[in-house]
Each structure stands twice: as C-alpha cells, then as structure tokens.
Amino acid sequence: MHTKNIISENPLTMAEVKESLSKVKEDELNIRVNKTVEYLNQFAKLSYKDSKTLVEKLTKLDVPRLKEKHICKIVDILPASMEELKSLLQAYTITINNDNLKKILDTVKEFVKKK
Secondary structure: OOOOOOOOOOOOOHHHHHHHHHOOOHHHOOHHHHHHHHHHHHHOOOOHHHHHHHHHHHHHOOOOOOOHHHHHHHHHHOOOOHHHHHHHHOOOOOOOOHHHHHHHHHHHHHHHHHO
16 A cells, blocks of 8 residues: 655645645546535635635734634634634634734634625
8 A cells, every 4th residue: 555645734724725626627536525625615714815815914913823724724714703713712722812812803804794
C-alpha cells in the first residue's frame, strides 16, 4: 500500500475547499468527495471571494494570538454576537480581550449583512 506524505498543512475555509473541489472533474469524484461537496453546498455561508476578503480583513486587524486556523473557523461560522464568538474561541487555548473581540465581530458583521 502506498503511503502519502504530508508536504504542508494550511487551514482553509469551507468556501476555499468548495472552490478547490469544484475544479475537480465530475468523473474523478468518489462518494466521499461527493458527500463533502454536498455538505459544503449546504453549510458554506460565503462565496469564495467574500471568504478571501474577510480572511484578509481579519488578518489585517492584527489581533495578538489570533492565528490563521482561528480566522478560518470564524469565517466558516460567522458568529453574529459576542457570545457566539466567545464560545467559538473557547475551543482553543487563546485569550483575546474584549476590544479585539469587538473589532472581529464588527468586521464579521459587514459580511453577514451581505449574505
């Protein structure tokens, strides 16, 4: 059996995964990929373009300790309230002050209105 080596790991938003899978030819998809595409069609809330823009804006906020994996999760979930954002970030061992949480939430709200 062949072993696969991981060359690199990068967090992706659901919109980025959906965009990547849309480039795969239909006849090359297996059942697992089809289920993934079905899931992404149902739950990916932003378009690829909006997702990339929101990731860039959140990155530019330069919030201490907020990494790319946290930003991708925020973009996927699009928390609408401070409580939702706090509960989302509780899964990680980071602490972000209320001012930075407010900045993140204000940035996300711009895109929730577009949706």
